[in-house]
Amino acid sequence: MNLVNLESVSHAYGPKPLLTDVSLGIEAGERIGVVGRNGGGKTTLLSVIAAEVRPDSGRVTHTRGLRVGVLAQHDALDPATPIGETVLGGRAEHEWAGDQGIRDILGNLIGDLDLDAKVGDLSGGERRRTALARLLIDEHDLIMLDEPTNHLDIEAIAWLAGHLAGRKSALVVVTHDRWFLDAVSTRTWEVVDGRVERYEGGYAAYVLAKAERARIAQAAEERRQNLMRKEIAWLRRGPPARTSKPKFRIEAAQALIADEPPARENVELLRFAAARLGKTVYDLEGVTLHAGGPGNGPLVLDDCTWQFGPGDRIGLIGVNGSGKSSVLRLLAESIRPDSGRLVKGRTVRLAHLSQELAELDPTRRVLETVEEIRKYVQVGKKEWSASQLLERLGFKGEAQWKVVGDLSGGERRRLQLLRLLMDDPNVLLLDEPTNDLDIETLNELEDLLDGWPGTLVLVSHDRYFLERVTDKSVALLGDGRLSFLPGGVEEYLARRAEGTAVTARNMGNPSTPSSQPQAAQTAQTAQAVSAGMSAKEERELRKELNRLERQLDKLGEQETKLHAAMADAASDYAKLGSLDGQLRDVLTQKDTVEAEWLELADRLGD
Template sequence: MNLVNLESVSHSYGPKPLLSDVSLGIEAGDRIGVVGRNGGGKTTLISVIAGDLKPDSGRVTHNRGLQVATLSQGDDLDPESAVRDLVLGGRQEHEWAGDAGIREILANLLGDVDLNAPAGSLSGGERRRTALARLLIGEHDLIILDEPTNHLDIEAIDWLAGHLSGRRSALLVVTHDRWFLDAVSTRTWEVVDGSVERYEGGYAAYVLAKAERARVAAAAEARRQNLMRKEIAWLRRGPPARTSKPKFRIEAAQELIADEPPARESVELVKFAAARLGRTVYDLEDVTLHAGGPGRGPQVLDRATWQFGPGDRIGLIGVNGSGKSSLLRLLAGTVQPDSGRVVRGRTVRLAHLSQELGELDPARRVLESVEEVRKYVQVGKKEWTASQLLERLGFKGEAQWKVVGDLSGGERRRLQLLRLLMDDPNVLLLDEPTNDLDIETLNELEDLLDGWPGTLILVSHDRYFLERVADRVVALLGDGRLSMLPGGVDEYLARRSSGRALSARAASGSAPVPDESAAPAAGDGAVASGLSTKEERELRKELSRLERQLDRLSGREAKLHAAMADAASDYGRLASLDAELKEILAEKDTIESEWLELADRLGG
């Protein structure tokens, strides 16, 4: 059934045409992701489709009785109303509490929010999640979401993707989150130069299709095509699920990447980073840290010991409030640990991009603001001018002469990041660097970071960006430790899910942690998982054994990284150490798989 039709729709903002003679339709069951440059017309398109904006010309037709729900980038929450009333409306407690679907939405989006609090007391992120929860609780024919993943952590984004995929509503979503696009979309629309280009599949399919069209038409500008080829190469080497949905022929696109090297020359970058940094970057020794200062706020680290080495590219993940930003501030030296010691290498030249926009002179021009830091910088093997880098991050032509005070939040974010890179750091601490960046700019940033030699520690809710840029994933799981996760984000989500299952069982009293001194013999009873008490006790022992093995392997891994830094000028030795490191990582991966299998049995 056709839900919405656009016929020859055009709309302009001032002299700029955003939509030019666009005709398209949305059918029941469609799941469409919308991409394009910031300011290119994405929000205009969805506003026209929703009926919130009347186009300059053309016709928009809605199916009779169509129920449309829209999540815009702002909200209309009454500051005096309680969250409970805004989200649940007039539903009585017995009514919504008995609805498993509503309970699930509340638990995953508003689990840390006081439902009796007035909306005016909420943070920006809490308001966003409140508006999203209110929308999802309703039943709709068409759901339109504008940047729904803003203010959500990786775990919440994973839940939202699964939730939306399970709904019967048609879906139209604007997002820069490429992992989310692949997870929820079966079609992709690109808004470009006033038109809407349509592709089958999610983001991975869209990238492959664009490359195929560019190859056949031979019209793509050389540098952009090279970026696309690198993107495809990474996608094709990634998890198979990313490319499982394309319905078009991809053999021709494969020809583009037949001889494409890996996105990064990891050994070469480690060697270069070691030459710039030496052996020590950051060593955490028996560190205890609280988010609010010594003894105040949630505990982030509890007598933790860890080493960040030269050339490490680490993605740091954890739930919102787990202390990721606090850990970055600890490394940056802006906060001090409760106890323990943070050893910082003498050659460390740090750049820290926080979530707050840094001080920028509002009277300066964009180009002047960058050139006052440095006019040229070496990234990998190439020297770039300030103007060239500005162009790569979206400041083209006259945009480089805009006054800083007139920039949007996203533009200021890009400018701040570029000023940091121009300062030629050898350690980058990036806290949510993708905020307000469109996909094309993200591609450019990823390509820049591919050739950047140094230690990178990244916090991001953008799963695609994190997996693309980081080589390893480290998590704050709430136990006061830094945990290496060879299985990456998938392993993190599995651990979190297993932990929640075990906590729920313990809270219900259905599966207490066994006491070996008082445990009954096999057959004396079974826990909720279907295991006997004895079987569960044995599984927990095996889990502990595997965790000890992982700790030992992590120690060997840290020593190998240090040895690789020492052998930076000895290519033969470096290759041997790299081979040994790969063996250790493979062994860790095997043990992690065993751990996850056992944890799954316990959490069944």
């Protein structure tokens, strides 16, 4: 049964048509992800479906008594009302406190907020979470969400995806978070040129289906051109040839990627990176850091030693407020550690994209603002002009001549990022670079970074982007250490849920349980015994654990030596390839040993 029907709907703002003769329906229980370029009509489509905007033409019908819940990009919360009253309405405390579902929503979205505080005292992100909690607590037949993952960390996004997938209500969600789309959507709508193209499945299925449509369309066009050439040849030659060979076959979408090389040529990039950076990029030696300055605010790092190498591509993960941005500012030398030392390589040429928008001359044109940095830049093997890079990141045609003062926040952020890339850095520190970027622009940015040789440290709550452009993950878990995550974001979420982590004093060397306080060791032994394991079995397992730790240390040393050897062999491509093969073997062994270590640690309760 359709909850909502659109029949021949058209709508425009000014001279720009956003929806043109659109007809579609939303079924009960259906979960739809909406994608498309910024400004292409996604939010307008949601407003029309929710009957908040009346279309210029066509008809929108709702089933009788339809309960619709909408999360818009801008809330209308009363600043004078307490948070608890805003979210819970007139529910008595015993009513909501005894409801597990409501407690789950409150705990995961606004558990850090005082329910008696006024809405007007909240930050933009806190208001957003409050509005989302208020919406989810109520029952709806159709939920419509416009960018719901904004201001949520990776953990909260994962919770929200699971919550929405478990609800019975239908869902329409606009988001640029591709992991989230895959997690919640059963269908994907793409708003493009006034049309709504429909695809089965989430983001991954949408990409494959769209590529297959494009391949078939290209084959059809090539076939048409071929027939035209034959027709012209017949007109010139006389009688047509009686035989012809078929040139095209309809194949699965996977054929498109059968011969596609890896997204990044790691050996090639490492060679470039080593040549530009040498052996040392950043070394943290016994660093202690508080977010608010020496001794002030939350503890971010505690006597931490950590090394960055040339070509490292690292994702830094943690909840909001864990200190990720502080680590980037430390590396950018805009703040100093409480104690310890930051050693910076002599050849480091840094670019730091912070969450704050840099001041730009509002009277300058977009292209002028980029060209004042540099008119051409080399990215990998290819040289790009300022205009070409602007076009790749969404500034096409006349948009390059817009005045900076007329740009939106998302456009300014893209412009800031481009200016950084044009300065030809060899180290990039990116703090939430995907904010306000649509999926098409994200694809272009990922492609640019694939060919960029250098060291990258990325902070992002966009899980898809994080996993797409980085090779290693570490997390800040509030214990003053960096936790090395062989399993990436999935491992981070699991360890957050379990309260466990493999910490790292060094990127390649997980710290051992022996570095933990004796009281913790004793408690873990007691836990193993209480789980039904004899003292002898526990001793044997711990002996094996220690052996694996020593093996990990040796493999970590081998990895460090191989990285150094590859840096020395930057100009010898043949030797570099051989060293890369050895490095892959070492990393494979490390993965195997780490998996064994984790399994034993889990059995022991470590």
